[in-house]
Amino acid sequence: MKITMIGAGYVGLVSGVCFADFGHDVICLDKDENKIEALRAGRIPIFEPGLQQLVAANAASGRLSFSTDLAKCVPDSEVIFIAVGTPSRRGDGHADLSYVYDAAREIAAHISGFTVIVTKSTVPVGTGDEVERIMRETNPDADIAVVSNPEFLREGAAIDDFKRPDRIVIGIDDERAREVMTEVYRPLYLNQSPLLFTTRRTSELIKYAGNAFLAMKITFINEMADLCEKVGANVQEVARGIGLDGRIGSKFLHAGPGYGGSCFPKDTLALVKTAQDHDSPVRLIETVVSVNDNRKRAMGRKVIAAAGGDVRGKTIAVLGLTFKPNTDDMRDSPAIAVIQALQDAGATVRGYDPEGMDNAGHVIANLIFASGPYEAADGADALVIVTEWNQFRALDFDRLKAVMKSPVLVDLRNIYRKDDVTKHGFTYTSIGRPD
Structure with a gap:
């Protein structure tokens, strides 16, 4: 055709x-x-x-x-x-x-x-x-x-x-x-x-309903992660425990810094507005939008706390700038809010991403770009993983410790186990797991 x-x-x-x-x-x-x-x-x-x-x-x-x-x-x-x-x-x-x-x-x-x-x-x-x-x-x-x-x-x-x-x-x-x-x-x-x-109208709503539901799953597990940190539970095991239920499923139950990208942020907001216009508000999705927006900035505060509570004059290295791996898309990436929170607190931020640095330069001011993870970490007071690119899953922690000013790792994607990091002399912070 x-x-x-x-x-x-x-x-x-x-x-x-x-x-x-x-x-x-x-x-x-x-x-x-x-x-x-x-x-x-x-x-x-x-x-x-x-x-x-x-x-x-x-x-x-x-x-x-x-x-x-x-x-x-x-x-x-x-x-x-x-x-x-x-x-x-x-x-x-x-x-x-x-x-x-x-x-x-x-x-x-x-x-x-x-x-x-x-x-x-x-x-x-x-x-x-x-x-x-x-x-x-x-x-x-x-x-x-x-x-x-x-x-x-x-x-x-x-x-x-x-x-x-x-x-x-x-x-x-x-x-x-x-x-x-x-x-x-x-x-x-x-x-x-x-x-x-x-019907045509049903098809149009299917798209929004699908994305809103997935965004809700992400937001749900992120709130469970916060609760896990308070009560000493492990969010990854909670996610596995509920995900094995066929009615729930395991996908989109990975705790992290919040959702971003070209679809979820704008589609959830558009669904909220459409529902309001038709006098049928979607309260769950309204809350999802609010919780997710607040979470991104809160991740900046989490990094500050892990770096000693004050980052003024310090250098923070950020690995991963795009909203997810295998794309160069920076739209509504959690990294934007995290970096801005750190900069607002007086930190110098050095970042690296395998594909997203050109686009990041258009949306994040005063971000220093590095050519790789070890250059980003050179002299840094803390290292933050924001996007789970595969090349960040096997970092050489001895090499990192040798070049960093302070061996602090904040893993916002839970790609490492605490013991595997701390044995190299690092202080390790993750999402929804006992420290």
Whole structure:
């Protein structure tokens, strides 16, 4: 099938490349000419394992191309995906849908023949209705079916998630779209990936409800971690004990400094705002948002306490800046709040991240960057692990102790055992475990 992907950001690029890898003819379209030129030259604007190789292979095959010319791409397309950003709107926290609606207007002006318009962007309930209204108002003769098809991609594992999904949710209000969307996902359907057809509004809510529930699990175990520290219990064993219950499951029960990233923070907030607008407040999610925001800053205070209660004039080394490993995404990363809390308390912060330092430089002021973990730790009064990159899981503690001013490790991801660290002469602080 001929597919156009509007938006060559994270979701659009990964989805477009994977569709091309299935054998579809895909054009990834974006208004950013520099981004498109870079993609044509084989330079990928984001870090995602395996993506560069997949782009190169499908571009070479002719199934994948890149363009800035919407008027040229749209008329020949059978399916058009809208995969533009929906950031939190300044001032009120609602999802900013201006990019989605602008795309709908531009697409409508160039539609030719029956076309399925698919909203891949994460959008509140009712957005598909408005997209359809805008397109019919712009072009009353347009023969369209508007579909909701939310994405469920984890950064760092997006390609595998796309090709081996737990489910594919497709919201339709026009039965003509069912056959088209089944054909789009036919390669996955043959591998028994479940296609869940719902109404459009139901599909839109599934995305928000799913992310909110996962955010709630993270926040729950983080609060249990705080309680464990007070009563002398071990949060990792608590998580395992409840996670073995099939009704609960073990995923997203890893205590840490709070959730971040491109999805959970903005999606939970957007769900709260949508629920308030419909006079059906979601009190649990409101609390999740509040607790998570407070937790990130509290982790800064935890580091200060571990460093002796006063970090003014001290140097703190931070390992891991991105919100999770295997990505360069800094959006709402817990590291931002931790570092700002340390800087506000008078500390000099030196940081290292395998992929995120370029992006970190745009969001964290006065952060000194190091070329590796040992350079970051050189002369430091404490070392903090904020993001659990694999290369931080086997640090040489004798080497670290030799270069650090004070052998203090604050492990905000619980990737080490206390005994394995303290035997090297370190003071060790973790999350939700007895010290």
